[in-house]
């Protein structure tokens with residue numbers, strides 16, 4: 536029976552509590568727990584309060600608001616009194632809400648680090664309405680520099696991580712978003728990139744979101760985009776930024792063949808063909824040449840070298856650069872000029888009894904010689920010696 540009494544008692548008490556809440560208003564205040572303010576700038580405290588019904592008549596147009604800092608000691612910790620807003624030097628401010636409508640929204644200006652702390656509100660109406668709300672307070676945190684904005688990369692409307700590579704041709708959106716702190720004028724977001732690339736930019740200031748939209752091309756590969764939030768304060772501009780580097784995968788561009796020393800050369804000289812291409816990922820190079828209307832694959836690698844050309848090396852050479860996104864080719868014509876010099880030895884009847892001949896070739900670059908043993912029955916004519924650009928003479932030994 537004692538237990539029954541306890542239960543009915545507690546039911547009764549909770550009923551009374553619910554009834555109280557529904558029926559009678561109590562002193563109560565609604566404040567954010569914590570607000571950040573940029574040093575040198577302002578802060579807006581959103582604030583609403585309730586009073587007991589019996590004081591409704593005391594809440595008039597002439598009601599005043601008071602803010603305490605850190606402690607709610609009426610005599611010592613008043614930092615703002617809307618009766619004498621200018622007389623108090625600790626903090627400049629203004630109650631921008633209508634206290635008669637229980638709106639105690641307040642703006643404080645020119646905050647400094649020593650303004651950081653807990654703020655309590657007090658309403659002072661006519662008659663006996665003088666209430667300090669000690670149960671709730673707002674923590675004002677004065678910070679020296681703004682927080683970084685956040686840059687996110689979207690590819691085809693889907694968010695991706697910064698290091699992921701974007702395929703050329705896909706639609707890219709870089710979104711910069713930032714939380715805003717009280718400031719006059721309001722902060723702004725700006726984009727920059729190095730090198731500067733013109734892109735379509737859309738800003739939505741009210742949310743402080745700025746989108747940079749573009750179709751990915753190789754020009755954006757490894758470009759760093761930076762979004763900066765700027766607060767224009769009285770004596771200085773405070774900024775914070777975030778960056779993202781875009782990596783684009785693209786098919787070969789600007790494929791070209793260069794020829795060292797020249798694509799027009801004398802037979803016997805050496806020549807190197809070098810193929811280059813801009814692509815991501817890197818390409819494979821394949822060399823081919825046209826011969827008798829057919830394509831003939833030669834080799835892979837970015838260079839093709841002939842140590843000693845001869846006239847058969849002349850013709851069109853093609854370099855094909857390829858990665859998984861495509862291929863591109865470039866061609867060059869090799870023009871091998873024949874020296875037209877050929878050597879032959881004709882033995883006259885008078886020489887047929889000799890058995891050894893020495894062939895000496897010389898030009899500006901040097902001299903070469905070769906001994907030739909004649910067979911017993913000598914051919915009338917046979918080509919030998921050097922076919923290059925040398926003068927040939929025969930010494931009869």
Ligand SMILES: *[C@@H]1O[C@H](CO)[C@@H](O)[C@H](O)[C@H]1NC(C)=O
Pocket residue numbers: 601609613616617618619657
């Ligand atoms: C606010 O200022 C008024 C007018 O000077 C004064 O009567 C009142 O006591 C002040 N309130 C506090 C809490 O200091």
Ligand SMILES: *[C@@H]1O[C@H](CO)[C@@H](O)[C@H](O)[C@H]1NC(C)=O
Pocket residue numbers: 689692708735736737746747748
């Ligand atoms: C940029 O892209 C975003 C998301 O893809 C879109 O919401 C926004 O409207 C686009 N802005 C412009 C200017 O095209």
Ligand SMILES: *[C@@H]1O[C@H](CO)[C@@H](O)[C@H](O)[C@H]1NC(C)=O
Pocket residue numbers: 767769770771772
């Ligand atoms: C702040 O930035 C604005 C706009 O870029 C500029 O006009 C102004 O001179 C800057 N103020 C200071 C104090 O640097």
Ligand SMILES: *[C@@H]1O[C@H](CO)[C@@H](O)[C@H](O)[C@H]1NC(C)=O
Pocket residue numbers: 842
């Ligand atoms: C060309 O010459 C280089 C060095 O002189 C040599 O390493 C290379 O094997 C030669 N290539 C051919 C095809 O003879």
Ligand SMILES: *[C@@H]1O[C@H](CO)[C@@H](O)[C@H](O)[C@H]1NC(C)=O
Pocket residue numbers: 818819857858859
């Ligand atoms: C390029 O060559 C490498 C090595 O030979 C090979 O593994 C790769 O598959 C080739 N890539 C293409 C796109 O041909």
Ligand SMILES: *[C@@H]1O[C@H](CO)[C@@H](O)[C@H](O)[C@H]1NC(C)=O
Pocket residue numbers: 823853855863864865
């Ligand atoms: C080079 O590219 C052209 C055009 O894309 C193509 O018609 C041709 O067949 C290619 N040639 C070679 C050797 O790949």
Ligand SMILES: *[C@@H]1O[C@H](CO)[C@@H](O)[C@H](O)[C@H]1NC(C)=O
Pocket residue numbers: 897898899
């Ligand atoms: C080649 O040798 C001949 C005979 O010895 C000489 O007269 C001539 O000047 C030489 N030519 C060169 C280019 O060295």
